[in-house]
Amino acid sequence: MTMLNGFTFPLNDPIPIFVIVLFIILLAPILLRKLRIPSIIGLILAGMAIGDHGFNLVTSGSIDLFGKAGLLYIMFLAGLELDMAEFKKNRYKSMVFGFFTFVIPLSLGFVLCYYLLHFNFMASLLVSSMFATHTLVAYPLASRMGIAKNEAVTITVGGTIITDTAVLLILAVITGSIEGDLNQQFWLKLGFSFLLFSLAVLAGFPFVGRWFFKKIKDDQTTHFIFVFAMVFLGAFFAELAGVEGIIGAFLAGLALNQLIPHTSPLMNRIEFAGNALFIPFFLISVGMLVDLKVLLKGNQALIVAGTLTVMALSTKWIAAFITQKIFRYSAAQRNVMFGLSTSHAAATIAVILIGYNMEIIDEHVLNATIILILVTCMVGSFVTANAGKRLVVEESNSVPDIINIQERMLIPVNDSNQTDSLLDFAVMMNASQKKIPVYMLSVMQDEDRLKEKVVLNNKNLEKAIKHGAETDTKVQAVTRVDLNMADGIRRAVKELLISDVVMDWPDKSSTATGFLFNSLFGTTTQNVLNGVWETVFVCRFRYPLNATAKIILVLTKNAEYEIGFQHWVKRVVALSKQAGARMQVCCTADTQKAFAGELDKSKVSAEISYHPFEDVEDFLVLAREIRSNDLIIAVSARKGTVSYHSYMETMPSKLLKHFEKNNLILLYPEQRQSEYLETGVQPEDLVLTPIQDQIDNLNKLGRAVKRIIRRKQR
Template structure:
């Protein structure tokens, strides 16, 4: 018994050394701290940082800052930067790249200009120490990014320009760090500049030209190996971080660039994206936030007045510089106060790059212990201020967005319902992926996967078999956090079964497979499409996925005259726009002037950020001349109408069949509103 007690006491000696016990403690903190602090209306991020202070070597010394903590902390930091790059709306970023550049200039130069005189004249440090400390004020870490991501505003313009500005300012500061260290170690030779320039050029070429091609090939060849996709993505992130370090910049730059490189290949509503975010937000990112808290030594405040003065001065200057940058950005771009607060909240927290600058400067004996300790306090204060500011502003932004969508909601009061009938499972994976991408994420209705069984003696047995066969697709949908259900019905023919079920479920959209007229059976399938068109007024999407969705470069959309007057106009515009946004693809509309005006007005009301281009097209009698402009990797979308509808054109009769001749190898969708 004494031996057992002695062993037990040894396991609980501080700091804890048992890896299982350490991991259990960290998981308990990740679980409980956000729940407890939510009762006090305190952001969960602060709870994790404060928990790190309490259990760290400068608190109750439950954990020491060892290699295992450093490893998980590094993974979490890289994960934050990777997700920021991955979730960046590339259409929004491209449309506002000049704004990102200007914000990056503001958030880099203003804190630098404010901080240098304070450090040089007020605190009395030399030029190198003052310039390095001032450049630290220009950095920021997206510690509060999980807040905007969780509240669903990560695609807003103010978030996009802040993320873009982050990479610009952090890259500039980390290059300054390399330059100052090079100067301190013996001068900035020509060889230093050549080496830095060449290494960054090689790094950029690998990340933006080589990695996307490898990733595209990997996702296409191993399309069914879903677990391998996640491992591949992780490998790319850490390899990119290593390459960035070799190139002479910080690994966080590499992780962010990896996110940008894979952005178009990982749709935002896909199962893979869900896995990436789930594991990061559940484990790695909280671990990083706890490790930031473990760096904070509260006792430095008691070490003398100079430590307190430096800590408070650094914190005030850091926050004031970032607030000024957000203020000037607001004035220049005429943003609202809420948008300014989001920009300030996201850009005011200091952690990763700040630590990199200060620790390297301290190790090189450019900075003293007071600056190091003051920076640790600065990290705690700025993370707390940024968390409160971001959460308050993000919630306000959500409320403003919801109230701005009231008119649109009036026209769409009921939850959206999508019906996906299955004739065969050949292209089921792509059809299901498409349905998940375009589905309204706020709809409480599940995605309905329908199978129609012939009404004969074996009907009950066939229903059971069909449900069992389709269960795997329910799991696939669940992986992307999309509810799905299998609906099996009995009918004498598939068309009437589909039409009846669509009415019973009050479906908004019915997704059908592409008709193939090559034989008698296929002809019957084609006739089934005609039959469904006659039996139901629902919006039909007739889909033909010839290649993986991520392998396309733009949406080539053809819209006939007067399509804007059809009842389903707003619905299909919203779905095409959502599809474009999910895959970060531009849309090229071919239509007349009146339809163009209606599409522009509708997309503004929907508030979905897409890159829209318009080509005026009037020669509808010679419709197939458009095939000359269609590229091999374009996704072809045609808007049609039922007979008797105001936008119906005789020339577009039997278009699905004719398309096989003119567009045999293209992915295509025919939409009947």
């Protein structure tokens, strides 16, 4: 026990405890994502640091109330966020997959734990049921690549309902039997109480919910408090029935599933409260129980961790393989099913933590589970990302249709000196006879003399408006009051139905503080790309566009499978014609075929040549062919999408380094926005850049070796 300025460690005072925990919730995910550690694992590691087995800063049990609330909240959201409509559509196939992904891990896991690891019966049953559950951590990747409606994905999501419900039933038996034997009286008592409790929740909660939402209207706070109360009421009913409270919370989520639309403001508030407060508190409380020093005391803990992880991965793959053979799915569909169902996170932590608190399992299994969660989440995300790209190619017999029919351009104004060049670029990309509207957006913070600043800003934009009028383009000044530039742009894109955003290339921060801030929290451009899914052009102009001699268009592999492909092709070809510049397209053979097909479809005549380019990362070899008056357009992509590759992270810096005197444009096509079925999952959690980088390096090495062999053969 140590003293610091009157404070005694570990802390008992709730105020400093809250300060420490809240700053952990704020900073731990941001810092650890830079190390590619998922935020779920990051918060657990932070809990380990401040707990009894770390620096002993916080008293064990001091955040139990919030931790318990977070545990119930996780299971409530697991039931609330399940897509019951998709489950009903493919319920029979979902039941088949749910059966295999539950029974196979449960049975093989029990054999492993009971006969090889020599756990007792209850511990073996609990750990093997943990193998059966899964968390849809990688679902946002499937959503972002546009395969969320593929049957392999929908039955995997539906199978989650089956396996999670079955696992919780086993947990009810385990917890109910702790105080008694598994005799006939136990089964009758547990069966009757569980049936009564289930009917009360599944039948009573929807009835009460409909009545409440019908009578109490337009009171957002009351609606949230009502839902929150129902979560804990369901947990209380479960404990009265002799089972764990998380079962009641899960059933409460299922009961209210149809009453709370997934896109409603109420759902947004429910998820916000969980992600911001309750679930992080729960994950930190789990970390405070973990002692990774046990792993260093001997081989037993490492053997348990490795064995459990291998069993968790292999049994989920077997379940996906059998389902593939029954329904005759492709290998890509099988791998997508495996990738989605192999991740263990929220429900796994809940089940294992209850077993640890009831002393069914020891600290070896608890520590091994943390390692299992980290490995399976990484493997699941990696497999889903790679198999999803192959599935997109299998499904895409033609270029996908454009989604955004409305054509409107938005130019965020940062530097008035660049406004005219950005406006000229927007006007020259218009391929239609009808002039499309262009909005000049200024984002300001709410402060004193705001009205005067808005008037002054509009006056400064009068020059740009007159400049647009000279080309018969309707230019309109728009002012948004928001917290920052990125949020203002996101809201303006939604409100004005924008199809294209034209942004100025951001300057590098000149100060050390600015560089650190941007590296941790992201630049404005990065934050805009994370929230705006329409076509975005990031431009750096050194000279007028009409002086362009040639346009070098560099396309990444799979660019033709993005939903915005048609749209930006039309824009770039129009720019080529307006600027009077010929175009050289550098791409793979498949992408060239799609690009040429799009030109034939639109019946556009343009001076275009093609340069075969299999490895887009090496496009810098073109430097000797590029002159200072050439415009370089590099088609990039957002993380996790079909055409995304890891080298895109360094593409902006390479362009600036090697083509400092050229006009440069980074083009981000319109892509599908991610949908999230699992709470607490952030986009950054799904990026496996270090692993992908090494695979890309191996592929590059392999291609280099093949080229050397070909040369020798010649």
